[in-house]
Amino acid sequence: MMTGSFYSGQQLVVPAGETPPQGGQLVSAVRAQGRQLCCQRCGAIWPRGIQTLPLGGAYCQDCIGLGRVTTRDRLWRLAPPVFPERPAGQCCAWQGTLTPNQVRAAQAIQHAHTAGRGILVWAVTGAGKTEMTFPVVTAALAAGGLVAYASPRIDVCNELFPRIQTAFPTISTGLRHGREEQPYMGEQLIVCTTHQLLRFYHAFSLIIVDEVDAFPMHNSRLLHAAVAQALQPGTAPVYLTATPDAHLRRQLRRGQLAVAYLPRRFHGAPLPVPRLHWCRQHTLTTGFQPLQRLVRCHRSARRPVMLFVPTVPLLTALTVWLSSRFPAETVVSVHADDPERVAKVQAFRDGRTTLLVTTTILERGVTIPHLQVIVWAADHEHFQTNALVQVAGRAGRSADDPWGRVDFFYHRYTLAIARARREIRQMNRRGGFR
Numbered sequence: 001m002m003t004g005s006f007y008s009g010q011q012l013v014v015p016a017g018e019t020p021p022q023g024g025q026l027v028s029a030v031r032a033q034g035r036q037l038c039c040q041r042c043g044a045i046w047p048r049g050i051q052t053l054p055l056g057g058a059y060c061q062d063c064i065g066l067g068r069v070t071t072r073d074r075l076w077r078l079a080p081p082v083f084p085e086r087p088a089g090q091c092c093a094w095q096g097t098l099t100p101n102q103v104r105a106a107q108a109i110q111h112a113h114t115a116g117r118g119i120l121v122w123a124v125t126g127a128g129k130t131e132m133t134f135p136v137v138t139a140a141l142a143a144g145g146l147v148a149y150a151s152p153r154i155d156v157c158n159e160l161f162p163r164i165q166t167a168f169p170t171i172s173t174g175l176r177h178g179r180e181e182q183p184y185m186g187e188q189l190i191v192c193t194t195h196q197l198l199r200f201y202h203a204f205s206l207i208i209v210d211e212v213d214a215f216p217m218h219n220s221r222l223l224h225a226a227v228a229q230a231l232q233p234g235t236a237p238v239y240l241t242a243t244p245d246a247h248l249r250r251q252l253r254r255g256q257l258a259v260a261y262l263p264r265r266f267h268g269a270p271l272p273v274p275r276l277h278w279c280r281q282h283t284l285t286t287g288f289q290p291l292q293r294l295v296r297c298h299r300s301a302r303r304p305v306m307l308f309v310p311t312v313p314l315l316t317a318l319t320v321w322l323s324s325r326f327p328a329e330t331v332v333s334v335h336a337d338d339p340e341r342v343a344k345v346q347a348f349r350d351g352r353t354t355l356l357v358t359t360t361i362l363e364r365g366v367t368i369p370h371l372q373v374i375v376w377a378a379d380h381e382h383f384q385t386n387a388l389v390q391v392a393g394r395a396g397r398s399a400d401d402p403w404g405r406v407d408f409f410y411h412r413y414t415l416a417i418a419r420a421r422r423e424i425r426q427m428n429r430r431g432g433f434r
């Protein structure tokens, strides 16, 4: 059990006129810096005279999602929790073995973390990123530190949490995101959305940020500040992704981040390179005839198919078309605001659904054996390079069937399509494939 107060490691908002219990540090939530105001919770800076309140004072717009902080409020910051030290062998129960490539990456992560340096683990989709972090997480837990796996995506957190619980069964673990309204209960290992890190201050000895380039963390000052502020001074984050964004690549070029490449999937087979199918513009928006043969071929081999589309109207039209052409199949569609999203993905995983039509919400964090991927209207602006690489990366992920197939249907050969194919080929070459 941890020692310290119930609120250890957190920063809580104390409204004007209220006094917190003894201990901790009190700071004003919004501080004046010359002509500007600076939020002490999220680091936002804005000029005086805007974001004002009717009764005087100002509030922070950036972190309002976590409840408003104003110039009248104070933040109560508490020392990080301390957990007992214990032998590393008692922390991690994962029985698998890492490939030599994974071992090298795991060592690079540990080395960077010990040196207090940030590191980007640039691993292809299906490389087994999570397992590579187990050694560094084990070391941090054994030393009595507080550890977080954070991701901008709720789906990624939900998929990660049971795996983390199984790998670290003797450690108290918790899941925190906007849809789980539970306060921090003193767990040593938490899986959370990056937003939740704003509730902490200098608390974690290790934060692993999974899918760091995903929306909404992509180009978000707020969420990068959340990570930096939640970490204890002298420590730096571990970033994981297959598709680093421009900001991370810039940090790499400037030497501000260490890097570990993992160009091979854990099963050793190359990434599937998308095959291209040109269509008339008219065909892309009205008819789906070019899909007929391909879908029939995938289904006669009894393989599940995920069809990605850029918009909800196309999602509906394609679902109707598939249902009429393939009456023997179970066709289901899923999109961002779908309340049954989790149940539908589970049905697809279990094989109860055979054709799943989806928008890019399922571009990451989904692993389904024998999956074949089709992208319809891959030239649409909603499919940026990283989305196309991630989507293609859903295929061929299992060791017993590493040869998935990916097909892009398009009219204009966009820069995003060209870049996605180039990046996939580059990673394959780096992994030793021709």
Ligand SMILES: [Zn+2]
Pocket: 039, 040, 041, 042, 043, 044, 060, 061, 062, 063, 064, 069
């Ligand atoms: Zn703020």
